[in-house]
Amino acid sequence: MKTLATLEPLTTRLLEIQRINSAASVLSWDQETYMPAGGGEARAEQIAVLQGLAHQKLVSPDVQHLLAQWVDPATGQAADQSGETWDEPSRSLLREVWRDFSRAKKLPSDFVVKLSRECSLAQQVWAEAKEHNTFVKFLPNLRTVLQLKREEAEYLGYHDSPYNALLDVYEPGATIAGLQPVFTALKTRLVPLLKRITQSRVHIDDGMLRHSYDHARQLEFGRLVLIAMGYDFERGRLDLSAHPFTTSFHPTDVRVTTRVHEHELQSCLFSCIHEGGHGLYDQGLDQRYFGTPLCDSVSLGIHESQSRLWENCVGRSRSFWRFFYPILQQTFHHQLRDVEIEQFYAAINRVKPSLIRVEADELTYNLHIMLRFEIEQALVENKTQPDDLPAIWNQKMEDYLGIVPASDAEGVLQDVHWSFGAFGYFPTYTLGNLYSVQFFEQAKLEIPHLEDEIAAGRLLLLRRWLEQKIHRWGRMFTPAHLAQRVTGSTLNPELFLNYVEKKYGELYQL
Amino acid sequence: MKTLATLEPLTTRLLEIQRINSAASVLSWDQETYMPAGGGEARAEQIAVLQGLAHQKLVSPDVQHLLAQWVDPATGQAADQSGETWDEPSRSLLREVWRDFSRAKKLPSDFVVKLSRECSLAQQVWAEAKEHNTFVKFLPNLRTVLQLKREEAEYLGYHDSPYNALLDVYEPGATIAGLQPVFTALKTRLVPLLKRITQSRVHIDDGMLRHSYDHARQLEFGRLVLIAMGYDFERGRLDLSAHPFTTSFHPTDVRVTTRVHEHELQSCLFSCIHEGGHGLYDQGLDQRYFGTPLCDSVSLGIHESQSRLWENCVGRSRSFWRFFYPILQQTFHHQLRDVEIEQFYAAINRVKPSLIRVEADELTYNLHIMLRFEIEQALVENKTQPDDLPAIWNQKMEDYLGIVPASDAEGVLQDVHWSFGAFGYFPTYTLGNLYSVQFFEQAKLEIPHLEDEIAAGRLLLLRRWLEQKIHRWGRMFTPAHLAQRVTGSTLNPELFLNYVEKKYGELYQL
Numbered sequence A, B: 001m002k003t004l005a006t007l008e009p010l011t012t013r014l015l016e017i018q019r020i021n022s023a024a025s026v027l028s029w030d031q032e033t034y035m036p037a038g039g040g041e042a043r044a045e046q047i048a049v050l051q052g053l054a055h056q057k058l059v060s061p062d063v064q065h066l067l068a069q070w071v072d073p074a075t076g077q078a079a080d081q082s083g084e085t086w087d088e089p090s091r092s093l094l095r096e097v098w099r100d101f102s103r104a105k106k107l108p109s110d111f112v113v114k115l116s117r118e119c120s121l122a123q124q125v126w127a128e129a130k131e132h133n134t135f136v137k138f139l140p141n142l143r144t145v146l147q148l149k150r151e152e153a154e155y156l157g158y159h160d161s162p163y164n165a166l167l168d169v170y171e172p173g174a175t176i177a178g179l180q181p182v183f184t185a186l187k188t189r190l191v192p193l194l195k196r197i198t199q200s201r202v203h204i205d206d207g208m209l210r211h212s213y214d215h216a217r218q219l220e221f222g223r224l225v226l227i228a229m230g231y232d233f234e235r236g237r238l239d240l241s242a243h244p245f246t247t248s249f250h251p252t253d254v255r256v257t258t259r260v261h262e263h264e265l266q267s268c269l270f271s272c273i274h275e276g277g278h279g280l281y282d283q284g285l286d287q288r289y290f291g292t293p294l295c296d297s298v299s300l301g302i303h304e305s306q307s308r309l310w311e312n313c314v315g316r317s318r319s320f321w322r323f324f325y326p327i328l329q330q331t332f333h334h335q336l337r338d339v340e341i342e343q344f345y346a347a348i349n350r351v352k353p354s355l356i357r358v359e360a361d362e363l364t365y366n367l368h369i370m371l372r373f374e375i376e377q378a379l380v381e382n383k384t385q386p387d388d389l390p391a392i393w394n395q396k397m398e399d400y401l402g403i404v405p406a407s408d409a410e411g412v413l414q415d416v417h418w419s420f421g422a423f424g425y426f427p428t429y430t431l432g433n434l435y436s437v438q439f440f441e442q443a444k445l446e447i448p449h450l451e452d453e454i455a456a457g458r459l460l461l462l463r464r465w466l467e468q469k470i471h472r473w474g475r476m477f478t479p480a481h482l483a484q485r486v487t488g489s490t491l492n493p494e495l496f497l498n499y500v501e502k503k504y505g506e507l508y509q510l
Helices: A004-033 A037-058 A061-070 A088-105 A109-131 A135-156 A162-170 A176-198 A215-229 A265-284 A300-314 A318-331 A341-348 A365-380 A386-401 A427-446 A450-455 A460-469 A479-487 A493-507 B004-033 B037-058 B061-070 B088-105 B109-131 B135-156 B162-170 B176-198 B215-229 B265-284 B300-314 B318-331 B341-348 B365-380 B386-401 B427-446 B450-455 B460-469 B479-487 B493-507
Strands: A236-240 A246-250 A253-258 B236-240 B246-250 B253-258
Touching: A004 A037, A004 A061, A004 A088, A004 A246, A004 A253, A004 B004, A004 B037, A037 A088, A037 A109, A037 B004, A037 B246, A037 B253, A061 A088, A109 A135, A135 A162, A135 A365, A135 A386, A162 A176, A162 A365, A176 A365, A176 A427, A176 A493, A215 A236, A215 A253, A215 A265, A215 A318, A236 A265, A246 A265, A246 B037, A253 A265, A253 B037, A265 A300, A265 A460, A300 A427, A300 A460, A300 A479, A318 A341, A318 A450, A365 A386, A365 A427, A427 A450, A427 A460, A427 A479, A427 A493, A450 A460, B004 B037, B004 B061, B004 B088, B004 B246, B004 B253, B037 B088, B037 B109, B061 B088, B109 B135, B135 B162, B135 B365, B135 B386, B162 B176, B162 B365, B176 B365, B176 B427, B176 B493, B215 B236, B215 B253, B215 B265, B215 B318, B236 B265, B246 B265, B253 B265, B265 B300, B265 B460, B300 B427, B300 B460, B300 B479, B318 B341, B318 B450, B365 B386, B365 B427, B427 B450, B427 B460, B427 B479, B427 B493, B450 B460
Parallel strands: A236 A253, B236 B253
Antiparallel strands: A246 A253, B246 B253
């Protein structure tokens, strides 16, 4: 049986490519955290050069030649003329490298460089446009990026819709046809649930979250929770950025960011837990395979399941706060001394249609995603034009959430994604929500007294379970196969819907 | 006449190479400022890959072919078969690119990658060895790096000594034979001057510099001085690092670092001014030429002249403090309210043999350099072995400065340079000291009432003069030619010696 040793000529090349990609990620991290404003244009060029080089090296005749020896180009599966079989890691590695290679091969290198540069620049213009609430300023860049992404879809090829080509980049195997029923199922049960909640007699006061909270102490508490989760600061950092994110250069250097708002206690708190969940995934990858798909996350949906599991299933649970609330009260004695844990639990779980996705509760969050899913699909399919976005956005907000943003900054400009060309990214957030509950329910079955452990502040058992079941495998299995292995079934939205109906039914006495 | 337009096929390639080098510099900056400890090994590999790529691209047949068209390989000067002449920027560009190319061409790419990796790793081991005062821990890495640098010298070729091959990298044209008389001249006049100072009746009390000074306020004051100097924070940053340094990714992104010691007021203060001087040089380069030698500093000696000019000629002058001392007193009212400006001026100019180079006064500083110059020359020439370094170091400290470090951390381990292979770097510090006075004397001749302007806090006149005379030219002229153009003469140590004899003669009433 052939093993990874046979693949060394290939993995050596992949390692070099990954190091170039890691370098580009360091430059992006710096761009979002510390880069002086004037450095933006030069930075866009630096990143574009690195991404162009990584692309060139991946599609080189060298790599092509090596793959041709070992992969059946028709099926993309490991093959061998000698008839000898491959072990499972090798088969997975070849399947996934082939996936990356064959997609990259369809894109001309100069297109990759151009796309990278335009996305970096558009992202910077978007940030300004958002700050000054001027959508028209961003419009030319958005048009350019959208046009390039449509071109990309044409290069890649697709069934049914060009949007499917882009979806697949973030979530292997995802299609409009596969996602539509999921969103329909959610809509069918979430919209009535939301209606019952807004009509409930229960009124939840979350005013205490908007008192004044010291910046440094908020950060300190976020750091404390990260440490308790098992996020390793010897191999990571916590910094500030306009939008919290996680990035990884190697399992030994995985960084998270947060933001701190004086009058929004949840902001720093839940972004730390959320990004910490992402961070644990990347720190939990098996570094022996660094450079190959076996040391890479399986999909954005699965990645998001890790952040949402920690943020919601753990971080918005009673068990979690049984341990952490007394510490939070000590930290912010003045603001919280008269707030009971039940009041606090209710406040952080208050359901209320609101304008900003990242601050939405567990229920309305998915409606925010549905809206974006529909809009970006229409954009990529050329059924909607960028010029009409603010109007369409506001109409859909009205339809799904019953509220309309007063400004584009709080509306169509709120998210960074489209500025860097990430059309097809949003649906993975909802997949993450669904998977998170599915995984957490399984963890409760397998880890004895999990909720008691969490209530005692012992979070490492859960982290270890996730590492063993999910993180360490990288892209060994497809997302669907992984879910099947871990939970005995592929994606099952029922579990999420049951979870929210139970949790919020109880909270709102429905 | 042919112009830079003709060279576009070449400059396009250089631009890509420079962007890769800039990316590597971002990674190094991050390594020294924010990288988590665990990320060091992966980082060494990332930087090595980028440096290898930059090297490969520089020595590519492509570049060679373009240069062969335009440069006479025998002389390295611009040439043309058509007989048409080149304008001056093109001639300089070709001369300098040829210099870089022909040196790079002598080094095999795998050697470049190996050297880069070993230097990154050695630097990390050095930092630990210094922290724990264990020279032997660093010894194996030092041996490896030294051996590689000897190999490098052999690849590059040299006259007289392999050390000359390394010197020339940092200071084009510098040789042992050229430097020796300079150091001799310094020694001849500095050692007696130092003796007279230590025997002077004047006793300078600098105890006030070692009171407790608030960390944040020290940084704020450093930032204030940087702004007054004209350092542009829209195109730069100030961060903390174990050793202050300046790095540049593009004239629009030039970063300085400092360090803050609670009980050493000079440390943050003068490192800010020093690095600010470096930063102004890099921000003052002409970005239209980015990617070419015309947007690169001419030598480390000239670079250092900019930092030392600001640190010493300006920052340790009475004029400077006439404006800034009242602000400093306000900032640290409690510690300085009873300290007169003359006492403060004397304190920051106190001459005293001490262990640490970067904290040395203007006089003894050059003796620290002389010691390193002699040692590293012997190391590269294989006349001294790394094992014997601590003993040799301590002996020379005794001989030149009359003091012996109690630990290697304060002795042979104090400087980072050898760990990253920078043998031949130290002499440029002394060249910088000499050039700094030579340039400043010239500035005083050309800028009316310069010292009054400084005393009024108007530092931008000086910055503008330096930018016009030195910064904007990049590598258009060789270091010697630049000095000639700016001051009417090549390096002249007399000016420095006259300056210190006058300044310290007055201060110590000799």
